[in-house]
Amino acid sequence: MTVSNLKQSRPDTAKPKINWSRVEEADNFAKTVKLYRQGKYDEDSFRRFRLQHGAYGTRMTGDYAMVRIKIPAGEIYPNQLEKISQLSEQFSIGSAHFSTRENIQLHWVVLEDVSEIFRGLTEVGLTSREACGNTIRNVMCSPLSGVCPDEEFDSTPYALATARFFLRNPMVQNLPRKFKFNFTCCEKHGMVRMVDVGLIPQIREVDGTTQRGFKIFLGGGLGNKSFVGYQLEEFTPEEDLVYTSMAVLRIFDRLGDRKNMARNRMRYLVNDMGWEKFQNLVLKERAIVRATQSVITQLEVIHTPNEIKRPIRITDESGTSITDGYARWLKTNTVKQKQANYRSIFITLEAGDITASQLNALADLIRDFSSEGKARFGFVQNVALRYVHEDDLPRLYSNLLESGLAKSGALTMTAPIGCSGTTSCNLALTNSHRLAKEIQRKLLELKFDEDDDLSDSSIKISGCPNSCGQHGIATIGFFGGGGRVGKDMYANYQMSLGGRSDGDTMLGLTCLRVPAKRVIPVILKIIEIFKQNKKSDDTLQSWIHRVVNNNEDTEIKSINDIKKVLEPLTIPPTKEEDPDFYLDYGDDTSYHTKTGKGECAA
Amino acid sequence: MRCLTDSGKITTDIDSLRSEIRDKSVRVIDVRREDDYKQDHIPTAVNLPLANLLSDDSPESVLKLMNSMGIDNETSVVVYDDTFGALASRVAWTFEYLGHSDVTLLETTYSNWKSLELESDSKIPEIQPKEHTLNLQPNILATADYLQSAKERNDVILIDNRERLNFLEQHIPGAISLPYRTLATKDKILRPKDDMKRLLENRGITENSEIITYCGSVGTLSGLAYYALKSAGLSNTKLYVRSFKEWKNLQKPTEKQEDASYWDLSAE
Incomplete structure (x- = not known):
């Protein structure tokens, strides 16, 4: 053994349970970019291919792309943050951007370097596959799922299982338009009526036994024209989750508008058809889906509980002095969990921007403070560290201050x-x-x-x-x-x-x-x-x-x-x-409108 | 004269350097600041802060420095720094330019060397001066004039090694952006050869071209890129050592990425 192998890295408290990546997609992407540059791949097919792999176009130039990395259910691990930090310095602008859908984006990436980012992501099990394009986008889950005092059960494993079931699934590779799932914890933390499929966990008592299931909302969404979703039925038992999802997707695939790009999200189909008709179709289609599966299709829901282990202090300077601003931060950035003595703390980032060094700092903070050893992306370009022991909060706050991540007001109107x-x-x-x-x-x-x-x-x-x-x-x-x-x-x-x-x-x-x-x-x-x-x-x-x-x-x-x-x-x-x-903000030349072609509908 | 760099050896790995130090068959050069060097350094290393070299990097003056460090035409030289290899690269390139080809970079930084708990001391070695001959290698140097005419040629690739944001804001027309961070791995100053080759090939940087690298001011980041390219077998490479600073001072044309206020995405 050479000395270079001896270096001890900091042990991770938790490792990702699911590997979302495939290294051959990096090779394939690199090859396709070359063919495209040689003129052997036409513009439209290439754009579809690029989007399917999570690389979006950039303002007024074909030379750069934005890579949108999916964080399914918003769960992210320290080693993944460190990798994204490194990739942002190597191939982007030394910072990353949190989206509102639990993605993290690297901007101004040279198109020819995109495959290198894919390669880097495979080292930590992440993918940008199907983060753009007409397919199922990142499956979201409330950052409080699992710790919310008002939830009936934790929907995170179901969000992950849904993401896993549909990722690279042939049935969703060419939908009329993009399609979005949001899982949440409770009504208050919301976002289920503003999406194609929104799900709230629910428990029902049937003859003395409890049964898990969901309230499912369909046909909502924000856009040029926005609609509020409808509840499909009183209660959808958990074993019907996958059949319901498949039924909805099959109807959308079959009947969705593939011509008029401006109104081909599922919400338009629901609106044009009328809710009752659509609802009936879904229920019928679900019966067909259920009856015609040659094997019993079920989601692979991983129920192994997360290990909750308070990180060990190596140097415990007990009695950290309370820093200025602590009370304000405690009030506006943290929430009590249903688990006694634990809080979830939220980090607000200005419009979702985070620097490479802050990503590294965040990874260390997770290891040092989160008893679940990972973090959760939120709905508002923010990130939450959960299972932080209340005794550790003052020390965490002073650590956040050092990395410029302690801005107060994360859970208030001051975080736009x-x-x-x-x-x-x-x-x-x-x-x-x-x-x-x-x-x-x-x-x-x-x-x-x-x-x-x-x-x-x-x-x-x-x-x-x-x-x-x-x-x-x-x-x-x-x-x-x-x-x-x-x-x-x-x-x-x-x-x-x-x-x-x-x-x-x-x-x-x-x-x-x-x-x-x-x-x-x-x-x-x-x-x-x-x-x-x-x-x-x-x-x-x-x-x-x-x-x-x-x-x-x-x-x-x-x-x-x-x-x-x-x-x-x-x-x-x-x-x-x-x-x-x-002058617009951030610009010192006279304002004029200038746009290029959108790719949302490509 | 042995030509290690021509044979493809760009870096010296940690284990080899330790045995060369034991055999007293190497001159190790520490390019960090004098204070840092005095605290501790790799055993037997001599100190050459980059600023000392840059204060007068005329060939005659650098030759004197080499002589005083006991380097003659046959001396095997390994250079290291604590700035991801960029400062070490600038020194190595200068030696090469003067005609000393047996110079390599330590594969890692001094911080990493320390974190591996490898030997270090604070002893300042006694050096017997030697005589090096001057054999300038103009083929690895690009001047502003040379660059101006060369970049019009189809077989010349101009590479900007500054960070992406600097590039977007302003660069030499026709340059492509390859930020210095791209060249390294977490603990090595350069990627493994195959990795580097794939990365460069993807970008269309191949051996059919003459390549010129530049960075912000004194040719450090682009010096590292010079060695990165050589490590991937692209030896027809020149360093525009006076880089963008000179280019701007000469009021030569520059170009920027239009229609986007990308700097606002750099989380300040």
Whole structure:
């Protein structure tokens, strides 16, 4: 043995249970890129191939790709974070981007290097396969599944099993359009009515025995036109989960619109057909699927419980002094688990950005603090460390501070979502990404994260109408477009109010257009009029909910009344009065709209 | 004269270096700062902080440095640093340029050497000066003028080894981006040969071309790339040693990635 082999690495507390990768896909991708460059592969077929492997196009250039790495059920392990860190330095821009669907993205990757990223991912069992394209995208699961005090059981193993069943499955390689599954823990933590298939775990008593199953919601989704999903039936037993999924996919595959790219998500099919007809079709199709399986098809659900083991302290400097900001962080970034003495702590990242060194720091923090030895990606470009013992929280906080990951307000309105916007997306009209950061900085400076009235509200921003930033389900939502004064253009956002994704799911209602450089004053004004008109136990969300549903009795009775108050703030100045108004955030040249071809529907 | 680099040997592995040190058959050069060197270093190593070399890297001056470090035409030299091999590469390349071909890079960094708990000491060796002849190798050097005309040729590939963001913001027209981080593995300054070959082949960097590497200012990152390319068998490689800093000072044309504010994705 040579000395080089002697180096001791830090032992991992937990290793991934499922290997999602296949090394031959890296070779195949490299080969195909060469053929494509030699002109032996046509543009359209290559694009489909590239997307199927999780490599998305980049704004205004064919030379770079974005690689979207799937994190099924949001479960990520320390060695995987370290690998992504390394890959981001080698092949990307030294940082990675958290999406709203539990993916992590590497941007500005040279197309010819994509296969090298695949190769690196295989070393840690990850894949980007089917992260883009017309197939089943990453299967999501609530970051609190398994620890949520309100859940009936942990749906994580079912999310993983569903992801495993459909990944590379021939029946989903060429759907009319992309297709999304979200598993959750409970109604409150939501997101099940805003997706093709949404599932809430449920337990039923039948003749004295308990049976596991799900409440399944179908046909929801956010996009250019958004719809709220419908519940299929009272209760779907767990053994029917796979048959129901297959039945829905078969109907979508058969009847979904393959021509009109703009309306070929399943929600349009459900809407055109009418819910009852669609529901009937699903139930019939399920009976057929169940009856025609030559062998009994079941999901491979891994039920081995996770080992919960509090990491051992090597150096225990007991009595860590409580750092400034700890109480604020504890209040706005952590939640009590159903397991006594444990909390889940959330890390908010500005618009989902994380540097290579922060990814490494995160890996160490998981090993040092999480008793389950892994982390969970959340729904809002964030990440959660769970099973942190309450006694370890002060020390964890000071560690987070050192790595710049201790920003407070993770679970409040001060942590907005921003899609990547004009920083890299072909379709974007505005820099939603930067705007989200500017809002977060401002609201934290004003300490709005500590305001209980604002904690259950949300701000979400998309750079175009296509909802990657999920603006439709935000308390205050924005999507980007262009505004014009004479021949001068400026970045402009359509604002909607009152969206939510919990048990009372509804889409936000359009309020008015707000120029990019007026978004922050408008948000502050909304908070101000809320404070003037709220009832004592109101939150911003509950107040807006009443207003948009015309159930409010103070001077602000409707969304129109809010609009009237805000309108003066949105009047564009002339270019001479305020040249900055005509620049988008993060840009020092005059604003103009410029887009390329989208690939969502490719 | 032995030509190890021509025979394909670019790095010296840890075990070989330890036995060469025991046999006293090698001159080890530590390219870190003097303070760090004085604290501890690989036994028998002499110190040549890169700044000392850069303060005057005229051939005559570097030759004097080599002589004072006891290096003659026959001396086997191994260079190491603690900066992923980039500083060591710049020194090695300079020696090569002066006509000393028996120079290799230690396969790993000094930090890694230490973390493996290998021997180190703080003794400063006594050196008998030697005489090296000057035999310049202009074929491994690219000047701005040379680059300007060469890059118009189809068989020339220009490689920018700075980080991707720097490249997107500004680069020499026609260059391709191969960030220095791409060249290394977790504990080696260069990838294994087959790995490196595959990576370069994917990028269309093959032996049919003449290759010129550059980086930000003094040819360190691109020096590492120079050796990475050689390790993959691409020996027709030149280093534009004055790199982008000179190019800009000469007010030569540059190019950027348009229509995207990519820098905002770099989590600041």
